[in-house]
Amino acid sequence: MANESALIARILAGETQLFHQLIRPYEKLVYVTIFAIVKNETEAEDAAQETMINAFRHLASFRGDAKFSTWLVTIAMNEARKRLRKLKAGAEDSLDDTKEESEGDYTPAVLTDWREIPLAALERKELREKLREAVAMLPEKYREVFVLRDIEELNQEETAAALGINVTLVKVRLHRARMMLQKMLVPYLKSQAPPRGGFFRRWLS
Amino acid sequence: MKVECKHVWEHISGYLDQQLDPDLLAAVQQHLETCEVCSAILDSTRNILVLTADDRTYELPVGYSERLHERLAAVLASGSSTG
Numbered sequence: 001m002a003n004e005s006a007l008i009a010r011i012l013a014g015e016t017q018l019f020h021q022l023i024r025p026y027e028k029l030v031y032v033t034i035f036a037i038v039k040n041e042t043e044a045e046d047a048a049q050e051t052m053i054n055a056f057r058h059l060a061s062f063r064g065d066a067k068f069s070t071w072l073v074t075i076a077m078n079e080a081r082k083r084l085r086k087l088k089a090g091a092e093d094s095l096d097d098t099k100e101e102s103e104g105d106y107t108p109a110v111l112t113d114w115r116e117i118p119l120a121a122l123e124r125k126e127l128r129e130k131l132r133e134a135v136a137m138l139p140e141k142y143r144e145v146f147v148l149r150d151i152e153e154l155n156q157e158e159t160a161a162a163l164g165i166n167v168t169l170v171k172v173r174l175h176r177a178r179m180m181l182q183k184m185l186v187p188y189l190k191s192q193a194p195p196r197g198g199f200f201r202r203w204l205s
Numbered sequence: 206m207k208v209e210c211k212h213v214w215e216h217i218s219g220y221l222d223q224q225l226d227p228d229l230l231a232a233v234q235q236h237l238e239t240c241e242v243c244s245a246i247l248d249s250t251r252n253i254l255v256l257t258a259d260d261r262t263y264e265l266p267v268g269y270s271e272r273l274h275e276r277l278a279a280v281l282a283s284g285s286s287t288g
Contacts, residue, residue: 031265045266052273053280111245131256150258178218
């Protein structure tokens with residue numbers, strides 16, 4: 001963005017107050033990226049602040065060949081990973097992530113009595129909560145890709161750059177993340193259609 | 206080209222992202238037209254993505270922006286930006 005690079009040049013030239021303006025469009029991006037990884041509001045907020053401070057301190061190392069937003073997400077992702085390691089070090093569980101790419105079950109849940117649910121049902125608040133819980137349960141490497149591609153809507157190349165992996169791996173992990181979510185969420189996505197038979201049987205008898 | 210359900214499942218994500226090459230796309234599409242199981246998987250996955258992109262799914266904590274800019278202001282006042 002032309003405005004953005006002008007803004008960055010002025011900040012580097014000493015008008016540091018403009019940094020507030022520079023990051024305003026990305027406040028949510030940074031917070032949500034971190035929150036979806038660390039799964040803790042307080043930690044995510046602090047990490048988001050750190051991210052912005054780091055971005056300010058290292059602004060001179062930003063090269064215009066990447067988008068500013070991608071650069072910022074890279075910093076946010078590193079901060080989130082650092083926090084997560086710290087949080088995990090304190091906890092017992094280490095269910096994660098060292099499994100080979102080929103392991104695991106990434107087939108979707110098969111629905112035998114599926115009916116397209118009305119769009120209105122997606123309005124349910126409970127469903128959004130279930131989605132957040134399901135995303136939080138994804139193994140880290142899948143969660144990272146899902147967050148950047150489907151929550152932040154970065155493209156494949158940007159996602160690959162921010163995570164330091166190649167585009168093929170982005171595709172593979174995204175597919176698996178989506179299939180895992182489909183499996184976890186299907187019980188909540190089904191339409192609550194009334195059982196067939198009762199009403200008409202009464203008519204027919 | 207005729208494809209099996211399991212083969213279609215591997216391409217659900219690519220299908221949603223419109224990344225399948227034309228031959229595969231045609232085969233998958235043809236399969237979806239007649240297979241209720243696979244269309245249900247596609248629909249449910251698509252619903253998840255609609256929900257994910259909904260702004261209300263992930264919200265900012267109240268006062269987040271104010272606290273962020275307050276902390277930044279303190280940093281901006283004390284330091285300069287270097288490489």
